[in-house]
Amino acid sequence: MAELKKNSLVRLYDWFEFRLGIGKPSIDAAVHPIPAKSASWWYVFGSAATVLFVLQIVTGILLALVYAPSGEHAWSSLQFINNNVELGWFLRALHGWGSDFMVAIVLIHMVQVFMFGAYKFPRELTWIIGVLLLLLTLGMAFTGQVLRFDQDAYWGLGIGASIMGRVPIIGSALVHFLLGAPIINSATLSRFFTLHVFVIPGILIIGVALHLLMVVRLGINEWPMPGRLVRKSTYEAEYHKIIEKEGIPFVPDGVWNDAIFAAAIILAVMACAFFFGPFGPTGQPDPTIIQTSPKPDPPFLWLFAILSLLPPSLETPVILIAPVVIIAAMLLLPLLAPEGEKHWSRRPIAVLMVSVIAVSFGIFTRLGQTTPWSPVMNAWSSDTIPQKYIHESTPLERQGALVFQNKQCRDCHSIGGEGGRRGPDLDSIATRLTEDQLVRQVLQGGGNMPAYGNALSPAETTALVSFLKTLRGNDLRPAQDASRALTEKNPSEVNRLGEKNRIGRSHFSKKSPQPEKQ
């Protein structure tokens, strides 16, 4: 009976196989031999990225069942998914966290491939398509962020349009092409919906298929050994030898690492989704609500930071040229270095590059989270001046503290650890600037500080500066105007006496030489 059942299953398979003919090539691909050492935990990231991609497709299709891609309804349909659709919040969370994981895993995969020299002959095209897949993945992350049609999405589109507007000559055409309309509106959302749901996934699926096809066709990269150089003339024979000597079938011998890692990653996505929930949507995409601090999603925070930290004059050239150079360098890498050493211990520049880039990414991302360059918009009305700073001060100095607070100096300058970090902390400003320098700095600005000449009356300026002069950190020596001492009749004497009087206020020092002489 069992035999009969088996026979009928086999016959069913044969019926299909005779007509389709995909069974045998599929099995051949699954059991293709891989070097035994390559069945390693280092080689699991590519398959994990593929599994995450499948997760994104499935959850994406499910979200599209409810999502309304129109400017008027997108935001409320997301709220509806979050709150009214059975487990809608969890599906949104899966898709959101899945996207962050996918970007991270794709990046890790690329670093691993780079460090193991796997981009070298004959896998140059695999790498090049991989670079395109990375760009497409980032494209999915950005367009996906736009579909979460909230304040961040709205102003993120504004940033995108402003970057396009910097392109010479065709700038305005590019802005219109990006937005699909003269302003950011429903037409813009429809464009990004089309990109996110049809165009980019279509190209991604084709790209992933080609990428995998080449992995199977050319064989998985062998475990690099220091001193084993890649030569185009000998590589294939050498690889063949390795396979003959220690080759194992990918399924089942080599696949279990991949399978366990993929399961762990999916579990991690589910855990993040369950415990941290979906991303937003934040405030509704109403441009008239301007009490907002737009910020991009994590994969783009580093870019957000760089855009803030570049010197203004360098910004446009860097924005327009750097991406072209970086992408070209990544695409050309395997063509320029198809041979040679694969092992990282013999490639110090590669190790250095990856380390520097990784640390830079980390720092810029952290800066993008904390945005020290942004004024703290409500510091002036929410942070208090520490009591010790006005404890023994004169009425004028207290008035100055009020001016300091009311004129929103606090938004950019911190005192007692509270306030903005756009400008320097002012806790010890009087040890760095003299009274004259303080007045000049406040009224004329400079060094990235606006001039307050029009916003302050003379009385307010006097009060403010007298308060600032009390800020001497831990009772340090105040800054002193050296030139003023030099213009006196007897420079050396005054200078010496001036030293003695430093503890007193600088504007009293003029009087002091006379009584002290006697």
Place this chain on the structure above:
Amino acid sequence: MSEHESKENLTPHENKSQSTPAGVPQDRSRRIFLFKLSVLLNGAVGVVLAVPIVRYLLGPMIQKKSAYHSWITLGSVDEFPERQTRLAEYRNPSTTPWDGQTAKVPCWVRRKQGNQFQVFAINCAHLGCPVRWFAESKLFLCPCHGGAYYEDGSRAAGPPERGLFEYKYRVAGNKLMINAGELPTLATPASAKNANFVPLDKIGSASWQS
């Protein structure tokens, strides 16, 4: 040795496959000609088909820019006190019913005195984030990258390379009107370059800003 054998095996087969069309050579050249013709035909059809598709796709780029802008009423002049800067909003002239809230656009109106105004775009000249007005320090500050502008819109500090974008305005009767319709960036203007159309019924009542 085995390779040699297989080649020998192949040879008659190849000869066979070649000989079949060789038997009717005129037929083959005709077929190849027709194949080339069909490729050419499809290429031509493809080009003809591509014209409307590309035009549709590039529609937003092709449209005349001046068509986007028009004069919009921001409100009564009295809504804007002298020597103050207030937030105003308008509905963009070209919208669709499904734009929802995104059809609205905010802007900053500074009434210097009398009928002298300055109307600034909300978008920072750096990367388009919404600037906020701080009346006490008389500054516009941007939350994204810390750009700062003075009350007349000129650049004060930070990454922007220029001052705030400014709309052309006019006062018609008791109404403050601006010429608007496009997201201002370094490449796209806030107001149309030649925005001096005067409706007939407004002649004589408008004061102009160059």
